[in-house]
Amino acid sequence: MVKIKVDLEKRSYDILVGTDILSDLGKFIESQKWGKEIVIVTDPLVNDLYGDALRKGLKNFRVHTLEVARGERYKNLKVAQDLYNSLVKHSVHRDAAIIVLGGGVIGDLAGFIAATYMRGINCIQVPTTLLAQVDASIGGKTGVNHPKCKNLIGSFYQPVLVYIDIKTLTTLPAREIRTGLAEVVKYGVICDADFFKFLEENAHHLNTKAFESPDTLRAALKVWQIIVAESAKIKAKVVEKDETESNLRMILNFGHTVGHALESLTKYKTYNHGEAVSIGMVAAARIANCMGMLKADPVARIENLLEKLGLPTQIDGLASAKIIKALGIDKKVAAGKVRFVLPEKIGSVVISDKVPPKIIRCVLKEMGSK
Amino acid sequence: MVKIKVDLEKRSYDILVGTDILSDLGKFIESQKWGKEIVIVTDPLVNDLYGDALRKGLKNFRVHTLEVARGERYKNLKVAQDLYNSLVKHSVHRDAAIIVLGGGVIGDLAGFIAATYMRGINCIQVPTTLLAQVDASIGGKTGVNHPKCKNLIGSFYQPVLVYIDIKTLTTLPAREIRTGLAEVVKYGVICDADFFKFLEENAHHLNTKAFESPDTLRAALKVWQIIVAESAKIKAKVVEKDETESNLRMILNFGHTVGHALESLTKYKTYNHGEAVSIGMVAAARIANCMGMLKADPVARIENLLEKLGLPTQIDGLASAKIIKALGIDKKVAAGKVRFVLPEKIGSVVISDKVPPKIIRCVLKEMGSK
Numbered sequence: 001m002v003k004i005k006v007d008l009e010k011r012s013y014d015i016l017v018g019t020d021i022l023s024d025l026g027k028f029i030e031s032q033k034w035g036k037e038i039v040i041v042t043d044p045l046v047n048d049l050y051g052d053a054l055r056k057g058l059k060n061f062r063v064h065t066l067e068v069a070r071g072e073r074y075k076n077l078k079v080a081q082d083l084y085n086s087l088v089k090h091s092v093h094r095d096a097a098i099i100v101l102g103g104g105v106i107g108d109l110a111g112f113i114a115a116t117y118m119r120g121i122n123c124i125q126v127p128t129t130l131l132a133q134v135d136a137s138i139g140g141k142t143g144v145n146h147p148k149c150k151n152l153i154g155s156f157y158q159p160v161l162v163y164i165d166i167k168t169l170t171t172l173p174a175r176e177i178r179t180g181l182a183e184v185v186k187y188g189v190i191c192d193a194d195f196f197k198f199l200e201e202n203a204h205h206l207n208t209k210a211f212e213s214p215d216t217l218r219a220a221l222k223v224w225q226i227i228v229a230e231s232a233k234i235k236a237k238v239v240e241k242d243e244t245e246s247n248l249r250m251i252l253n254f255g256h257t258v259g260h261a262l263e264s265l266t267k268y269k270t271y272n273h274g275e276a277v278s279i280g281m282v283a284a285a286r287i288a289n290c291m292g293m294l295k296a297d298p299v300a301r302i303e304n305l306l307e308k309l310g311l312p313t314q315i316d317g318l319a320s321a322k323i324i325k326a327l328g329i330d331k332k333v334a335a336g337k338v339r340f341v342l343p344e345k346i347g348s349v350v351i352s353d354k355v356p357p358k359i360i361r362c363v364l365k366e367m368g369s370k
Numbered sequence: 371m372v373k374i375k376v377d378l379e380k381r382s383y384d385i386l387v388g389t390d391i392l393s394d395l396g397k398f399i400e401s402q403k404w405g406k407e408i409v410i411v412t413d414p415l416v417n418d419l420y421g422d423a424l425r426k427g428l429k430n431f432r433v434h435t436l437e438v439a440r441g442e443r444y445k446n447l448k449v450a451q452d453l454y455n456s457l458v459k460h461s462v463h464r465d466a467a468i469i470v471l472g473g474g475v476i477g478d479l480a481g482f483i484a485a486t487y488m489r490g491i492n493c494i495q496v497p498t499t500l501l502a503q504v505d506a507s508i509g510g511k512t513g514v515n516h517p518k519c520k521n522l523i524g525s526f527y528q529p530v531l532v533y534i535d536i537k538t539l540t541t542l543p544a545r546e547i548r549t550g551l552a553e554v555v556k557y558g559v560i561c562d563a564d565f566f567k568f569l570e571e572n573a574h575h576l577n578t579k580a581f582e583s584p585d586t587l588r589a590a591l592k593v594w595q596i597i598v599a600e601s602a603k604i605k606a607k608v609v610e611k612d613e614t615e616s617n618l619r620m621i622l623n624f625g626h627t628v629g630h631a632l633e634s635l636t637k638y639k640t641y642n643h644g645e646a647v648s649i650g651m652v653a654a655a656r657i658a659n660c661m662g663m664l665k666a667d668p669v670a671r672i673e674n675l676l677e678k679l680g681l682p683t684q685i686d687g688l689a690s691a692k693i694i695k696a697l698g699i700d701k702k703v704a705a706g707k708v709r710f711v712l713p714e715k716i717g718s719v720v721i722s723d724k725v726p727p728k729i730i731r732c733v734l735k736e737m738g739s740k
Contacts, residue, residue: 009379077451088518091698116486119513119524120614143489148458154489155525244490328461 002229006138006236008158008243015138015162015236017229019221022050022165025126026057029097034122034160037062037096039087041110043070046102046128049171054101054126064090068106072268075109075144077153083113097122097160103129103176104136104273108151111142115157123159128168130180131274134187134231137162139239139249150264156244164232166225170217174208174310179274181206181309182255184227186281187234189302190251193347195230200301202227203308251349254341255281258364261326265318278311279367286363287355288342298346313367320364324357372599376508376606378528378613385508385532385606387599389591392420392535395496396427399467404492404530407432407466409457411480413440416472416498419541424471424496434460438476442638445479445514447523453483467492467530473499473546474506474643478521481512485527493529498538500550501644504557504601507532509609509619520630520638526614534602536595540587544578544680549644551576551679552625554597556651557604559672560621563717565600570671572597573678621719624711625651628734631696635688648681649737656733657725658712668716683737690734694727 001018016028029038038061042051047067055063066086068079098121100110107125114123127137143154169177188196199206202223210220235252242249259280262271271279285302288294303313315323327338337353338360344350371388386398399408408431412421417437425433436456438449468491470480477495484493497507513524539547558566569576572593580590605622612619629650632641641649655672658664673683685693697708707723708730714720 077447081447084516084523088516088522116513116523116525118522119511119526141489143486146454146458152458152488153454153486155486155527156489157525 002225004229004233004236006158007240011140011158011243013158013160013162015164015232017164017166017225017232019166019225021163022053022126022167023057025054025099025124025163026060028161028163029058029124030060032160034097034124035095036060037093038064038099039090039092039096040065040099040101041068041083041106041113042066042101043068043106045070046106050101050128050168054099064092068109070105072105072145075105077144080109080113080144083110084117087113087117092117092121094118094121097124099124099126100137101126101128102132103127104132107132107136108141108143108154111140111157111159112144112154114159115142115155120157123157125159125162127162127164129172130169130177130228131183132180133164133169133228134180135183135235137164138232138235140243141245150260150268158243162232164228166221166228169224170211170221172208175272177206177208178310179272182274182278182281182306182311184231185302185305185309185311186252186254186277187231189281189285189343189346190254190341190349191238191347192230192234193345195234196301196305196346199227200305203305206309250339250351251341253339254343254349255279255284257327257338257340258283258323261323262315262318265322265326270316271312275312278306279313279315282306282313283360283363283367284340284342286366287340287359288344290359290363291342291355293350294343294345298343301346302343315364315367315369318369320361320369323364323369324360327360372595374599374603374606376528377610381510381528381613383528383530383532385534385602387534387536387595387602389536389595391533392423392496392537393427395424395469395494395533396430398531398533399428399494400430402530404467404494405465406430407463408434408469409460409462409466410435410469410471411438411453411476411483412436412471413438413476415440416476420471420498420538424469434462438479440475442475442515445475447514450479450483450514453480454487457483457487462487464488464491467494469494469496470507471496471498472502473497474502477502477506478511478513478524481510481527481529482514482524484529485512485525490527493527495529495532497532497534499542500539500547500598501553503534503539503598504550505553505605507534508602508605510613511615520634528613532602534598536591536598539594540581540591542578545642547576547578548680549642552644552648552651552676552681554601555672555675555679555681556622556624556647557601559651559655559713559716560624560711560719561608561717562600562604563715565604566671566675566716569597570675573675576679620709620721621711623709624713624719625649625654627697627708627710628653628693631693632685632688635692635696640686641682645682648676648683649685652676652683653730653733653737654710655713656736657710657729658714660729660733661712661725663720664713664715668713671716672713685734685737685739688739690731690739693734693739694730697730
């Protein structure tokens with residue numbers, strides 16, 4: 001088991017990464033004395049797959065399991081209200097802990113509930129998707145969507161533990177693995193050239209085929225554990241330096257400016273998050289290149305790696321004018337300007353709000369936008 | 371102007387207390403560089419009384435004023451959602467600041483909006499009631515009510531400034547002044563015997579009659595400024611030692627265990643907050659006395675002071691069984707036990723979850739409960 005500390009003074013916590021460790025969580029909670037009552041928030045599919053393994057270790061607790069329908073469209077205030085009602089119905093107290101078992105959507109939603117139920121109760125993130133393991137579960141970003149803007153309602157609220165079982169990756173569909181890989185590639189580009197190179201060298205292992213035979217499975221889980229732990233380390237370091245995304249943490253939004261615009265324009269239906277971010281990273285790299293900040297070679301390396309991993313790098317026919325309009329209500333807008341995270345080289349990015357709209361339009365068109 | 375610092379590391383902020391200072395807030399905000407966009411959240415009455423004075427100083431900002439209907443029953447998720455919608459409609463950005471102009475209800479509600487809009491934007495509390503000035507505006511408790519439980523949905527989110535204009539007290543009805551005085555008395559009991567004595571000696575000044583003539587007004591404002599500043603100092607010290615009410619901060623709930631039960635039982639109609647807390651303080655003092663922790667003399671002093679200030683010290687006919695049942699879902703319940711804050715003497719309290727229900731019942735009956 002790998003242990004990564006997220007150092008945030010009184011709000012510090014550990015990320016534990018291991019394989020086949022779900023049933024051991026209960027023992028860990030007991031050792032921490034986090035109360036006797038546990039609310040598992042999960043969805044029906046994840047509950048079927050992993051709920052029993054988790055509950056097996058929770059025999060010494062009073063456990064409630066609350067299921068939420070799967071999907072980004074249920075990450076809203078209405079469903080949040082249903083969860084508050086369930087907590088009240090079960091008379092859940094302030095010293096109970098919520099265990100979030102599932103992907104990033106349920107992590108955001110249940111994390112927000114933990115942040116706001118009785119002004120905050122302990123939250124243990126148990127992410128079961130690659131995307132949630134390497135990104136969403138770490139750093140305390142919680143929230144629900146507003147009809148007009150993703151994650152508009154939310155808060156920064158750190159969990160008391162992030163508990164990652166690599167084994168859960170083996171039941172993910174290939175597209176879910178790919179969406180997580182987009183964020184993994186992001187970490188390489190924004191701050192770790194060696195990690196980026198490791199990904200280039202191991203790209204052929206990074207797919208679900210490796211899970212199909214017991215021999216390759218064991219080897220694959222080892223590689224995945226390295227990748228997840230390294231990604232978690234990078235994310236933790238950035239979060240430590242900037243807990244509330246006032247400055248440095250914005251580099252984590254590399255690829256997300258255009259990415260969020262695409263997701264919101266296509267109503268979160270055409271692209272999943274990683275796919276949108278993949279296209280967004282290509283857009284940001286090309287913008288950086290157009291502005292003379294980044295050479296052509298790293299742009300090509302980024303595009304090649306994403307393609308090798310099966311991620312999209314082109315925009316399919318969306319009008320550039322619409323994308324640019326959608327950028328206008330993106331959260332990463334400060335005082336009316338659109339803020340981009342632009343690479344200077346693999347492993348280093350800068351934040352800029354001085355990208356001329358003409359360059360954005362030109363790059364979007366190059367990438368297949370109308 | 372009195373400046374009190376609330377020292378909470380990165381979340382530190384100042385409380386400024388002065389008289390007739392509303393129009394100067396804009397200058398202060400400019401000096402802090404808190405952005406160029408301000409959203410004032412207020413209610414129609416307070417907006418009529420003080421909105422223009424505040425806006426007069428905000429000529430260099432883009433200002434939106436959002437009015438919310440007055441009253442505790444509008445402090446709910448539905449109204450919160452309306453506010454999110456308004457912020458989205460005005461394309462309010464993450465670097466805007468919310469100025470909360472009003473009493474504790476609007477402070478909790480708009481503080482919660484500031485805490486959760488785009489994961490938190492700057493919040494400036496400008497409390498205009500005594501209760502909000504000495505208590506609710508300091509310490510970052512925000513929230514809205516759930517039909518089954520007051521403040522069930524909320525978070526700890528510190529403002530960047532609390533800006534108190536004593537002059538606003540002069541337009542408060544007598545009952546509003548009294549409700550704030552209950553919290554002022556509380557501070558004396560929980561940690562400052564000298565302050566309690568000062569209140570006993572000055573009780574005859576502490577009413578709205580003093581505002582009626584210009585001569586007594588000037589003298590009264592001086593006394594009020596001392597009382598508000600001292601109360602704010604005590605609250606700030608407690609908050610500094612325990613930001614998220616995990617331990618010490620619970621002493622601020624002196625009088626609130628029974629107080630909240632009474633409010634919730636009577637659906638927030640019979641008693642206002644201070645009246646309920648006043649009765650709750652008497653109950654807690656009498657419980658402490660019954661348990662042999664507190665002598666009879668300080669119990670009498672607490673009751674006498676509250677009565678002098680026009681606050682209730684008796685329960686009017688509510689069934690004790692109902693009050694005890696209502697205590698069961700109070701937030702101050704840890705692991706199924708009811709937690710009381712009990713005075714040992716004027717100026718010192720302890721927290722106890724070992725009060726026998728029999729003693730609670732007996733004290734409630736003594737105080738007029740059925």
